[in-house]
Amino acid sequence: MTAKGGVQYSKIAEIKGPLVVVDDVENAAFDELVEIETKEGERRLGKVLEVGNGKAIVQVFEGTTGLSISGTSAKFVGKLMEMPVSKEVLGRVFDGLGRPKDGLPDPIADKFIDINGEPMNPEQREYPKDFIQTGVSVIDGMITLVRGQKLPIFSGSGMSHNILAAQIARQANVVGTKDDFAVVFAAIGVQYSEAEYFRRSLEESGALKRSVLFLNTADDPAIERIITPRVALTVAEYLAFDLGMHVLVILTDMTNYAEALREISAAREEVPGRKGYPGYLYTDLSTIYERAGKLNGRKGSVTQVPILSMPSDDITHPIPDLTGYITEGQVVLGRDLFRQGVYPPINILMSLSRLMKDGIGAGSTREDHSEISNQVYDAYSRAQEVRALAGIVGKAGLTDIDLKYMDVGDVFEKEFLTQATDENRTIEETLTILWKIVSKLPKNEITKIKDKYVDQYYQEN
Template sequence: MFIEYKGALRIKGNLLFFETVEDVAYGEKVLIKYQGREIYGRVAAVGEKTTLIEILGTTYGIGVEGLRVKYSKEPFMIGVGRSMLGRIFDAFAEPIDAMGPVVIEDRLDISGSAYNPAKRVHPRDYVHTGISAIDGLNTLVKGQKLPIFALSGVSTDELVAQIVRQIGAAHKKSAVVFAAIGIKHENADFFIKNIMASGQYKNTAVFINRADEPSVNSLLLARSALTLAEYLAFEHGYDVVTVLYDMSNYCDALREISAKREEIPSRKGYPGYMYSDLATIYERAGIMKEKPGSLTQIPVLTMPDDDITHPIPDLTGYITEGQIVLDRGLHQMGIYPPINVLTSLSRLMNKGIDKVHQRESNQLYAAYSKAKRAQMLSSIVGEEEISETDKKYLEFGRAFEKEFISQGNYENRTLEETLDIGWKLLGMLPDIELTRLKPEDIKRYIDGKRKQQNGTS
């Protein structure tokens, strides 16, 4: 029999300060009762005299007089099941798509389980996104966590929707879990329409938390989505990709709740424990020994003021294995997706690609870097004053941005198509400049394309 307790001290936003009772546990699910209303809550902190409870719903009209709390003696759990694919949910994993209930196969703690590092397998195998700037030069591999550092006002929504529509590991059992955190209503409608219209939707579970919901829901939604992803990956053998957008909204919610708790702030007002909190999200990815499937993460965050040293991208970069960086200059040039390949990096890409792909990628990086240097030089002295070699690089750079980086937001390129475009562009440069390639690479992949171009010109 569960006992209802009195002892509310005060309410601040969505935080309830309550007198501590015996055997209360961190993360425990509670039921808050007030004048006929019932709202779920979650224990956020336990002190000697005061327990802090996060109220998971609107607190309008709630007062401390007559308020009662019932402790469940269990952690906050959600129902999960394979029938959740092809459906849309809120932060509590409750369906919001008017398609009826889902079949619940298990109930799991949203905080997840602690993974033994010795049981982890190093990420491996290529994951297809259909985007050349990622697949060709910053390849994503199974089990990796590869964030996207976005910019406000840049076409991030379109890129995220394209990734969700197109992404998939080379496995017959693949799934996508998309978590939209603290987004506007119009953005939520955009994602729902785009994702539902794709052939991938039946293998996609969508979790949505809108901007006008309580901040604590943003923190819950990320964990609810990852709980389903872990269940699909490690219990049923799916290769799951989880896209988390926007992690800046998550961190802002964390800062807001920290301020209401009256905690001492750290950098930019964010709590000092933000690093460890983000780690509890990002580290729920990987491949496990003796477990089927894999869990790959693509967190997406908007860099405040385009500042890559801001605490959110800075701490994210420490925990994850690289970054895909969007560029405002490319966006203003009309290039989509505006991915700056020179500042982007996938630290694990070599685990998922072959040696020829590695050499082509290295050569494209080197050539584009020299092209940007030639562009800077020509802007100073004039294009007519630079060397013939620099002019070649200048021509290569323009073609690279137009043909390799740029593609349609419904254009799903195969890896072979991406590599083929790269070989064609490298053919614009003289052999003496192709120092990252082997002679057999030039003979096999480039010379034939040069002959085709000469024959058609």
């Protein structure tokens, strides 16, 4: 940071959507921060998207509503957008651009960090293998999250992903270590009531103390949404790699982020890709998702749980599709389960945590975790087939063993999947319920678990 400022230009050539084209510009740099000043003295922030031929295209974060060509000026600040960071950001609530929203002053900064982050050196990355307990049985037991992983939640419009996100934020913890744990929560384009719910939920549970909230509400300018995940990740990286904390970053809703990206792309008249999203959507999403991980020799970690609502519940939509290529698995919420009133309505048959195998077992959760999880997955899958069959031939046409599988399906949904929004289950409790489900089956149906574990944990009816 220097005392020297930037030049203010008053020749605005064009205002188009969220973009402002400034004429006769010299020495502007790509991504440089710009202060737009209106005739009335109002200041808005933006960044340079393109420079050349004496012109600069500036993307205005707070939107261009109310701006006019005459009287508007653009000051090129001479630095990139930075986020002031310090340990004091914990317990604070910021807006989508990283400005305090809780009535308190700006945090006293320890450092100012470029919000675009620095790419992690692939050579320095450490393979994620430590368990994070979310207290949500279905995630801990069957789609286990590990420190440094990026595990998105694919949801649909109106489903309970925000309640789940808040529950994870309140309950998530690292077990078996005294390392500090923090949650960075970025709400992108959410309704005001949802933003308030997140804030109150963390405040009332006492979890706000270890959390940082970035709230970009639906009535905030769409362009601000481009910045929100980046400022959140900048803070997360600082907490993780400078202060050695294990940080869980929850980004909801990434669909709103992608829509903002589409808006800018359309305004720039770029050739549209699938469903009008820019062709670089994959690359852009990767600049966010790839900021999760662990580094060799550094104590902390950044774990990401991005949440996105799939338009029309379409998993082949470009946003979930491209997200799935980058992330390490996915948690899919099922519309059928949601309609049945199951919370959390996670469809385990479509969900997967690719790094789960390395974060569970003896020394991290329990030695039988992997096998019991596989067995329940198998049994629930069979239960779904039996349910489909019962829909055709009726229950009377099913064999005894089929009926037992149906029972497994019911117990799975009612006792394992279903959980109160304030119920924080330990991994031991989760595994006990998994064994209760498996114990509905006769021992000869248990083919994926070693006999010694069956002898130890099988619950005779």
